[in-house]
Amino acid sequence: MDSGLDFALRAIAIGVGATAVMDLWALFLKRAFSIPSLDYAWVGRWIGHFRNGRFAHANIGQAATVPGEAILGWGAHYAIGIVFAGLLLTLAGVDWPQSPTPLPAIAFGVVTVVIPFFLMQPAFGFGIAASRTPKPAIARQRSLMAHFSFGVGLYLSALLLASFSS
Structure with a gap:
């Protein structure tokens, strides 16, 4: 198989799997503890x-709705997961997907929290690292837990994919 195509297929499979693990974790938190997750329609x-040239909002929840925003947000959520998986594959090296180990995946998953902390939350009107939310420490902890679960998902998805490639 072409190495570029092989890379893309691995990134897609691992990214979709990891994002699904993250979503399953959020669903568990919602069902077991009534802890809400991010509304991807806001994304x-x-x-x-x-x-329209608007990249930041005072409060994304009060911004004008956009047709198809839920589909767009969920699609972006999974596309971002795929891009992150591709970055992990690039950083971890060509041998990692054949014999994945947890540390690179989980560490990378946790590091990806910089995107919501320093890009998305400020653009949504929540401040850097949720500093303008009612309970910033809890919001930060939830973001870190979500991205930790994404890292676990990166590892589990790569492990599953490697088991099929053997």
Whole structure:
């Protein structure tokens, strides 16, 4: 198989799997403890406003809705997971996906929290690292837990994929 195509297919499989693990973790928290997760329609709303040159909001929840924002947001959520998986594959090296180990995946998953802390949360009007939310420490902890679960998902998805490649 072409190495570029092989890389892309691995990134897609691992990224989708890891994002699904993250979503299953969020579903567990919601069902077991009534802990809400990010409304991905807000991600779609944020992206939908790009075409009008608007990249930041005082409060994304009060911004004008965008047609199809939920689909756009969920699609972006999974696309970002795929891009992150591709970055992990690039950084971890060509041998890692054949014999994945947890540390690179989990560490990378945790590091990805810089995107919501320093890009998305400020753009949503929540401040850097959720500093403008009612309970910033709890919001930060939830973001870190979500990205930790994404890292676990990166590892588990790579492990599953490697088991099929053997």
